Amino acid sequence: MGEFEAIVVGAGPGGLATMAALLDTGISRILWVDRSFGGGRLNELYREISSNTKVGIYLDAIHSSATCRRIIDSTPKPNAVTRLEELNSDETCQLELAGDMAMMLINGILEIQGVEKLVDRVEEVHYNKELWKMKASGCSSSSSSSLKQASAPQLHLCTGSQPIHSDLHAQYNHNLIVLDLDECLRASHLPSLLPPDSHSTIAVIGNSHSGILVCRNLYELATFSPSALTSTSSTAPSSISDSSTLPSISESNTSPSTPISTPDSGSGSGSGSPTLTRQLSILNFRRRPNKYAEYRQDGIIWDNTGLKGSTAEWAKINLDNEVESESRPETHTDTGKIEPVLRQVDLGDNESSIYAEHLPKCTHIIYAIGYESSPLPALYLGPPSASRRIDQDIEFDMHSSGFTCDLKDGNENVRVKGLFGAGIAFPEQVKDPQGHVEAAVGLAKFFKFTQRVKGDWAKVG
Numbered sequence: 001m002g003e004f005e006a007i008v009v010g011a012g013p014g015g016l017a018t019m020a021a022l023l024d025t026g027i028s029r030i031l032w033v034d035r036s037f038g039g040g041r042l043n044e045l046y047r048e049i050s051s052n053t054k055v056g057i058y059l060d061a062i063h064s065s066a067t068c069r070r071i072i073d074s075t076p077k078p079n080a081v082t083r084l085e086e087l088n089s090d091e092t093c094q095l096e097l098a099g100d101m102a103m104m105l106i107n108g109i110l111e112i113q114g115v116e117k118l119v120d121r122v123e124e125v126h127y128n129k130e131l132w133k134m135k136a137s138g139c140s141s142s143s144s145s146s147l148k149q150a151s152a153p154q155l156h157l158c159t160g161s162q163p164i165h166s167d168l169h170a171q172y173n174h175n176l177i178v179l180d181l182d183e184c185l186r187a188s189h190l191p192s193l194l195p196p197d198s199h200s201t202i203a204v205i206g207n208s209h210s211g212i213l214v215c216r217n218l219y220e221l222a223t224f225s226p227s228a229l230t231s232t233s234s235t236a237p238s239s240i241s242d243s244s245t246l247p248s249i250s251e252s253n254t255s256p257s258t259p260i261s262t263p264d265s266g267s268g269s270g271s272g273s274p275t276l277t278r279q280l281s282i283l284n285f286r287r288r289p290n291k292y293a294e295y296r297q298d299g300i301i302w303d304n305t306g307l308k309g310s311t312a313e314w315a316k317i318n319l320d321n322e323v324e325s326e327s328r329p330e331t332h333t334d335t336g337k338i339e340p341v342l343r344q345v346d347l348g349d350n351e352s353s354i355y356a357e358h359l360p361k362c363t364h365i366i367y368a369i370g371y372e373s374s375p376l377p378a379l380y381l382g383p384p385s386a387s388r389r390i391d392q393d394i395e396f397d398m399h400s401s402g403f404t405c406d407l408k409d410g411n412e413n414v415r416v417k418g419l420f421g422a423g424i425a426f427p428e429q430v431k432d433p434q435g436h437v438e439a440a441v442g443l444a445k446f447f448k449f450t451q452r453v454k455g456d457w458a459k460v461g
């Protein structure tokens, strides 16, 4: 069995920040385990999404770690970090640039002596006699068997989160097709998820960052289809003959979209012209008005839950009435009705009556109702003969990064020794300058948290 000072599960942004902080404290014999080492969801799923973090904030975060500074200094230039440095530090960027930066640092850390890499899934971990003993699934044939069963006094869970699913729609319309949030966040995946030649009415539940991003992707698909430029389908429901009127779909496109051609809008109707719209109606159901981050001298209000970057600009223009309602694009339903392409619906005090009114008319639904912790490895406390499974009973302390557990033996909320968390599933709790309490989420926030608590980690061992 391999013996280490720490085992870190997960190599997304949370695992990266944790590894950097551990190495900064001098803990160097570390087993780092991840199913894929692809940089977590940020790099594996969300590269094409616009970042809500400013470039300068990423750069400050990674430079807060001495380990990362050494990797940056020793990596041949140009590299992923110098590419970010060339950008305006006060602007946001595509997440692919942040993903490349994370991968450069992950690969740099894996080169450090003492760090062992295991590409595998951690299935269970047992704590006994001051050591966490880990078993991996063994799905990776490349790793040595000593790594698949390793032990360390510290176990760091950086296992990430996944979108919350729901079947709320079933009672209103069980025929609705549920579209996966992660797919819909990627504009390039959307065209294949929706029928090209019939009208779809799509319910998007939730108006946080993910919900608004999905609305934007759908809206841009409805109002301008890039693939249509090469399409010569004669079944095209509408067309624009003058390409100079095409709205830009670049990241920086935050201006009101050019009025869109609909079947009857008359902006070029020659048959055989390229298809330029998808027939979509988008209904975004919300419990509260759209919330925007506000940059102030003393900090950022709603830093973690407010809309930011180009998504915020798009929402201000297209949802919060910076476009006159008469110039908003409209679409034709299959029954010939004309309705707005995009509309937000307030759920108010009687959500069920609103859903009952609208969901029967919808064809698809996307739940953007938050994220929940990805399944944890099975965690056990105590000697093999009397061990107790605790992963369902642990509670994360958003200030210390440790965990407590109610052992149901009269000693409530006992501290679980040597168990720590970081990343989106285990974030720090922060207060913004107006006193709003939020979970601090994003690569830079994970660095801030782990750098603050790393001194406590160094005491375990």
Ligand SMILES: Cc1cc2nc3c(=O)[nH]c(=O)nc-3n(C[C@H](O)[C@H](O)[C@H](O)COP(=O)(O)OP(=O)(O)OC[C@H]3O[C@@H](n4cnc5c(N)ncnc54)[C@H](O)[C@@H]3O)c2cc1C
Binding pocket: 009, 010, 011, 012, 013, 014, 015, 033, 034, 035, 036, 037, 038, 039, 040, 041, 042, 043, 046, 049, 050, 051, 052, 053, 095, 098, 120, 121, 122, 123, 158, 159, 160, 161, 185, 209, 210, 213, 374, 375, 376, 377, 422, 423, 424, 425, 441, 442, 443, 444
């Ligand atoms: C729409 C959207 C926009 C975003 N914008 C930004 C942004 O602008 N800036 C920013 O910093 N972040 C942004 N994020 C957030 C970012 O994607 C996540 O915060 C980040 O990926 C979370 O990192 P993590 O390491 O906590 O989890 P993950 O990225 O999910 O990584 C967890 C890792 O753990 C591994 N793992 C889990 N369980 C096991 C196991 N049992 N054994 C082995 N490996 C395991 C997984 O394979 C994965 O690689 C955005 C997210 C969304 C949805």
